[in-house]
Amino acid sequence: MNPIYRKIATIAREEIYKFIKLHDISLINYSYESYFQAIKEQYHIKVLEHHFENDLISGITMIDPLGISISYEKDCIKERQNFTKCHELGHLLLNHKGSLFTESLRNKTSQELEADYFASIILMPDIVLLTKIFYQQKTYQEIMQDLTVSNKALEVRLTQLFQHYTDMTYPKAQGIVTSFRAGTAAGKKLISYLEIIKDNIISNYEMIKIEASDKLKLLLEKKKFITHTEFPELQNQSFCQKIKNILPHIKIWCKYDKGLTLWYAWDSKQLTNIEVNKKVQFAFYDLQNKKD
Ligand SMILES: [Zn+2]
Incomplete structure (x- = not known):
């Protein structure tokens, strides 16, 4: 797995695991929402909707001495709005250089990639995915619904999860995720791979202590x-x-x-x-x- 992902995964996991433990949040009913609200209050962030024709800009963050504001496209589906909101928080919490961040499909700098990784881990923390898939035996579609994430976001997240904890190639990890989504017998493979990596996921979670x-x-x-x-x-x-x-x-x-x-x-x-x-x-x- 690439070093940028490793770096951001460590930061984002620590951030969200501390929050989960400090607030005694249930892993079964996890939603990014309470974290988002807490950060919004802590930094006095204004959260607004905007609209541009043709889905031109999905999100904007402005950081200036007068305050911080985040906006997202009001015509996007809820799942994408959630991703955008967490992505914008990523720019702030990862201390990215700049005061204006604009999201569009044509704009993928390394800071944008980092904010994407951050968002995907906040929306779908490793330990929550493990709980849902391995212990609660939820289907792909149920997980999408529980966490209000898109099909693509969950596919990328699970693929990266396997790549992170094993030396699997991207196509192999993606293949396992795709058969899990289809709900076929081959999809059970994903559960057996989770069995192999689950101790690592749990020890990463246990490692995070709160003061x-x-x-x-x-x-x-x-x-x-x-x-x-x-x-x-x-x-x-x-x-x-x-x-x-x-x-x-x-x-x-x-x-x-x-x-x-x-x-x-x-x-x-x-x-x-x-x-x-x-x-x-x-x-x-x-x-x-x-x-x-
Ligand atoms: Zn961005």
Whole structure:
């Protein structure tokens, strides 16, 4: 498999696997959508539709000091719009040089190729394809539907997956994918090849770890206040010291009374001291009752 694909596959897998783990996303019901929404919010991206005659430009990304915007052709089918949206995110997250990216069939630079690889992995992560094909035994058509991707996008993605994990040639990998799509007995070959590569796919997934600090940050963005009963790391002194250094707006404290200790953390940007004290009282009361 070519070195550009290897490079982008490593980056895109790390990106999407971290997201899946951090947000406890089910591999069975995976959709790129929640990732897209999160990145859109994080970078304050404006997402718009556009229209050019004859499908001239499928997507545009503009990055300038006033903000980032992404647009896609409103007359394209949903599957292609999804691909375009993820492709445009690719330009941003792969730190591509430039401030204006325009997609057309005639325009295939190496940055465009990288953004294509990125999109295809975000839409169809290795571990999700393994889950659907090997464990859920879904058909080609069901996978297209589940992930809202086009026939061509899934064909290219599966072909590249086999090329990436084995030394198969492109025509051979494509042949296996084509018979799987046809649903013939020969299509079973694809399952047996997956059996060979599945440990590699799983270990790539297991390798990606998320930091407890990232998890705490995410929890507090949602809940503003948590205690050690939901997040036991709050009792660990070196973890608390680390949070103090890297996320100063997150405060961690404890209340000790009648032989019981409650560790708690809150987001000082979102809660006042009075609000925190109230929550501590309730949480401590809960803790006492659980003990009794
Ligand atoms: Zn592009």
